[in-house]
Amino acid sequence: MDSSRPLMLGLFLAIIVMTFGITAWAARHRKSRDEFFTAGRGLTGRQNGLAMAGDSLSASAVLGSVGLVSLFGFDGFMFGIANVVAFVLLLLLAGFLRNTGRFTVSDVLSFRMNERRVKLAGGMSSLTISLFYLIAQMVGAGALLALLIGAEGPGVKNATIVVVGILMTIYAVFGGMRGATWVQIIKAVILMGIVSLMAVMVLIRFEFDFGALLTAAAGGSGHGPQFLEAGLQYKNPLDLLSLGIGVTLAFIGLPHVFQRFYTVSDDKTARSSALWLFGIESIFTVAVVLIMGLGAAALVGVAAITASSAGGNTAAILLAQELGGGAGTLNGNIFMAVFSAVAFATILAVVAGIMVSAITTFSHDLYGNVIKRGQVTDAQVVKVARIAAVVIGFAAIVISLTVQNLNIGFIVGLGLAIAASAHVPSLILNLFWRRFNTRGALWGIYGGLVTAVLLVVFSPTVSGTDRSLFASVDFSWFPLTNPGLVSVPAGFLFAIIGALSKRDVAAEEGYDALEVRALSGANSE
Template identity: 50%
Template structure:
């Protein structure tokens, strides 16, 4: 399938290619510079894992926003709306509502109870080695699922920017993104990652706001005219603005939508790269403040995805979007080029370069956060506390985390090469489902249920993890259709594209059942100690 590089008409005229690549390179160089600077400030394990707990609530709110508004948000959701209208916008609603769960149930207790990772909270009252092993395994798996979406977005984006097409081009682009990702983590640690996420959040909001203003200006600030034009250009008419274009056609697609909604709403509170962000602030109050800021920033962004998605449908058209990328992941950059003056114009080339650079910075910031979360969990939970049983120093632990980042980056590159046909938002929804199935039940039970036991934690984590991953493997996402991970194979006996409706309740059920079985009792003193710490902050790091 690999063929020679060709210049895409949608990617901007050839005479502007140098300008596009130069602007793009400047953005990437700035973020790498920030990473190197921050790396020089990283002196200890606390600096590497938690940024020295030196960030304010507002700074961490920006960083959380930068971590959360990923390629799925900017590229995947814009593409989903451009191709499926109303049903695509459901992703925006789900991602935003999910923050209420994180704010109300997880943010403050987690910050008070842990040190660096989710497993710190679980190990406080449960058997340390088996629980850390389970939590570390779950963290790595969820992070790799999420990393896949970023790799897919990066491949589509840079291929468009460079005017490259073909399997070979995308593979080299994914390898490049993976290498830069590893550099971010190994050099900058949490400090570098956080500052890159802060800069990226500001740039992303500014870029999205600029496109929103330009799109609305083209339709005289009349949202009704924009939606009408999008429906007309989509070729689907009024159905484009109504439920059912992607979900609701039959019973299976309705169940798939419910499954997707559960995964989106419950998944955020179990995402490891989001959970570790609560440890970068000095107090629980700052953690709460950071989530409040994040909700405001993320909410504003997702409102603007209306202009991104429907604007792309109205001004670029679904045919041109699919011709560039079959899953719609290039809808936002193509829209930027169109509102900047169109293909071949200097304004279009500049805006395409700026928005693509912002999107690429988005991808790099998110993959750095994901890689840091998974490598930190491996080094801190699996290596330091399980394999070495606490007999390790800070330097060895940080070195292990850096080596783990290289390995996890390599795995993500290998899987990302095969996943380019999938929509980035749909891939992230799978990561949310795995996180909500394996991590969320265990965290909630540990924080709020005094009868929760080690057996319950292990059943919940492994049961939710194995069930969700197994159902994904045997779903239409992996095989059985042209857009699947392996389109030439067919073993999709599970009909839903998202496993959440089965695996999330199963994770909660197994945690409850495992804790109620005889032969193991919860320690009420340990729970009382954790409860005081989680609610008051007494003894928090």
């Protein structure tokens, strides 16, 4: 490792300098509310699609998903398949979502409802989701640099989490959405290039014989044929179904994905963005993640992976070292350093976009519409957004330091479950049910959010197993690691009961205007 450390440090510094340069360039643009939150709505479909891919090709995708496949085979791959199905739904709804809002999820709901109450509910749930995502990226950064530097103790991980938290705050404060967008685009292109190369290198090792790769992966897993079958990670089939429901529906309601549709000028460009995202993610998930995960199990071995990271977060990094020449070789260390630098760029890009989404939610929804009741200027909103970046960044750092031993794929899964449970029911019912109203939206958001969080707290993810956050105690009573199977229907049920329990004539009368806006884009700015 010593032989490649200068290269590694040089690459990391180059990435930081590059991202600072992009941030400085973006800071030169006039910071109106539209410019700061949506890059002036001037992105093309291809640009926005690449930026959205940059959002979703996160530390959880590159590190967590590859780790899950390497440790759990078939079950680990199901997380990626659920992602692909999610992007199909996102493609179908992209135009509607673009036309019915302006900045956030709450904008869509508040069009025909009590704006202040709905934006308070939507803002609270959006901030919770964003915090989960920020934590996942920062934990991934800590695992990455600790491995590269060869540190045994928690000091390097802790320091890395703090550094990433500071960097993401700087990006959000000065670069806004434009800076985050171009960091994501550049990172997505570079990342797709290097992971595609790694996938091809794995296939070359097995002479493009996929069957031989599967056999070797099963052998390296230590589980034999069971590695290629369902049930290795999810003993209960309902757990796998629950994960699929949560992940598939969640992308419709993720705040940072949602906000991306407002960086384009119209619904046609929004659909183009979603199509680019679907194509990129399908190739990445079905081909690259699967091949890299199997390659890590076959060439590195699960024993070595878990010795480095119990959650499998370093499987892709160790695979890069093996493909370069193996541990202890100059070429192996250099290739690992290059891949790790790209993965680090991935983390910086994703946290920038998530942070912009979080501060948009706070300043636009909570401050501008709940606290100030709409009586606020663009300059005031942008100023509050920058202050919020500092506060949210500090909170994310503190929480990340306490949960860094969890697999980052699981952390993201929890955020996805909340998005699916708290946002999707109200969004769908608002777009397609005339009777839906303010009470239904509030009950759906709060009911889905509380249900998802409670089920997570009392699930095996938090206590009761050796992979739990609190492994030494057991207060779990909910048997599934992902709550989607229960929390998503609960969100719909709360929303429907709430809407039916009180008639809201104004909300029903506003449905026609919402329908026209959703279909045509009229008055959508």
